[in-house]
Amino acid sequence: MRVRARRVTQGLFLLLFVLLFLQTEQKGADQLGYPVRLFLDADPLLALATFLSAHALAGGFLLSLALAALTAVLGRVFCGWACPLGTLHNLAGALRRWRGPQRVRGWFRAKYLLLVFLLAGSAAGLQLTGLFDPLSLLVRHLALGPYPALNFAANAAQDAVYRADLKPLTGMAEPVFALLKKTVLAFQQPHFAQGALLSALLVAILLLNLGERRFWCRYLCPLGALLGLLGRRALLRREAAEGCNACGACDRECQGGLQASEGNGWIGSECLYCMACDDACPKNAVSFGFGRPAAPALDLGRRRVLLAGGAGVAAVAAARATPAFDGRAQPGLIRPPGARPEPEFLARCVKCGECMKVCTTNGLQPTLFEAGPEGIWSPVLVPVRGYCEFSCTLCGQVCPTGAIRALTPAEKARWRIGTAMFDRGRCLPHAHATPCIVCEEVCPTPVKAIWFEEVQVKDRDGRAVAVKQPHVDLKLCIGCGICEAKCPVADLPAVRVTSIGESRSRTNQLLL
């Protein structure tokens, strides 16, 4: 009974997660109209890590406090009943038939040590938490990997049906695809660097469930560890009545991998409150109820904790001794509009991928090591993939930690993410006596940052040709990259944006 209620609840939370995920898309208005970052906002781990690394309160700070308080009373109910990644773990685990008693390992302490490692790193200014936080991880990997792949599959199927032009089939299929397009598919096919890698990693994490159910939640999840610590004295507790004869039926079903049938085998911080033991007990002796907290049965070992914390601090030094931190500006590191100065940006960004998911043009792409190891999967604008839409401020709206500030339209119109410059050797009017000026046409600043000079040039035969040669007004260019994106020299555009002049930096400036 309890299990069914739990599964329905899990399903509803997963559905809510998916709906909010799908709504994380440009619709044409200035605002999205949905609280798309709700799950990330409610995440106490992201809030704590942001507080430690950037000394700032995340946007959903109060919501995450509420979840922390709930956990202190009810234990890790979030893990068992609400976490969308946990639900996917349940589904993946159901692919295998489970027989016999579970192997019991002490490795569950690993996730606490990972948590200590991450938070110690955060305290020293290194924000790696988002890489392992389950909610950040799920949004990022879904958005950049499987979701684009799903779109590709659907679009390929639609194209095949369309090209085949089978009268009844094509006619019937088009409305179906139109409906899919309106509901679950993206407006345009997303393409992300490392998409296949991110898909593979998510699949690998889910496949761990075939070795042991909820492997991730038992051994790796740092949010599970934090909630475990918060909930280890929870008032909601598992109780075994007199009738228990330690038959072990509950142990076989336990998602936390506990051996609760043995005397003090139930560990509050490890229980996911899935209630499977309650349903499994043949004597109906197991129940969950409010009671006095027992002594916490969680001993991580002082040396190991110190070692994990030390490693977290040492990781900062290791990460910073890379070229990304040699003090030079990175030309290709074009951060989204509203991004904080790089050190603060890195301290806040949890690599959840929301900004990349919502980006109107698919221009925001995940970095690999361009921003150093700690910047992995943080957003960078790649103008040839997609430019920054002049009036769009969605990336700042969906950022859960304020790494990208939500800009007002007036701020956005003046915010520079970089500066465009011409490559005159490739530009048609500059080098090839051919009119063009597409860059000037698409330049969105109210007084165009791209201006042209009307000149007479000679072609090969010495004939005079009148062309308009484009130039960039460095004072007006905001680096949006639409000129680069639309340049007819499509492979390597004749006008390219680099990060210089970006509003967020004091040093990466050109003009006096």
Next chain:
Amino acid sequence: MERREFLQDSAGTLAALAAVSPLLAAAPAARPDLAVVHGPAPDRIVRAAVDALGGIRRFIAKGDVVVVKPNIGWDRKPEQAATTNPEVVATLVRLCLEAGAAKVKVFDRTCNDPRRCYVQSGIEAAARAAGAEVSFVDERRFREVKIPGGVAVQSWPIYIDLLEADKVISAPIAKHHGLARLTLAHKNWMGVMGENRGRIHQRLDVTLVDISTVIRPSLVLLDAVRVLTANGPQGGSLGDVKRLDTVIAGTDPVAIDAYGATLFGLTGADLGCVREGARRGLGVMDLGRLTIRKLEA
């Protein structure tokens, strides 16, 4: 309509037009070549302009599938005058439906993000409220169209919905443009061209006329309720917008653009596409040879 049929019709229309236009000029017809209507209410001036040309039933028959092609190219608001006035579009849609059109389609292949363009321009909401079917351009739905006698391009992919429509109404907005000087009726067809349109800028005026030889609208209505006088074609500053409260209607895109040029203190001869269109006999650029009816509404 099949492509072949369409092309034959186009060629026929072309020939007829070339043959008839000098006659029209010689003997003033009851119907004007251009209707220029000024007034504060966009819907009223659109209706008055169409009525002055003989009424919507001259252009649209019962059961027609009609494409009304506005400029929705930019992520700008109506008051910024980078996109066709939504009320102008909606009124054209209503007129077609009043004439018994089976369906009126509205679309444009935008330069900025289509979702933002459709919403921010106000055109999607207005056209839909008027009864039109508003859709985003589907990149698969382009068909290669041969351009016999094309000077810069001999074929180009054109949007199928436009090719298959019974009637086409072109509804551009009058704007400044860096390369072409102005963007008026000729340039409106960029919004139904597929592939990489940036390349046509190398021979913009000639290419636009090439395209105009295969797309012959039943009616052209140039929106000059607000015009953009600088930093076109997308503007952004209200300081560059001039309120003219005018629409210009006709069937000859060359004549429309020649008149449109005068709104900016230019003449048709200042515009490459007008000169090229007139040279190829696609229309009349000499305003002195046209019957122009000016009205207040």
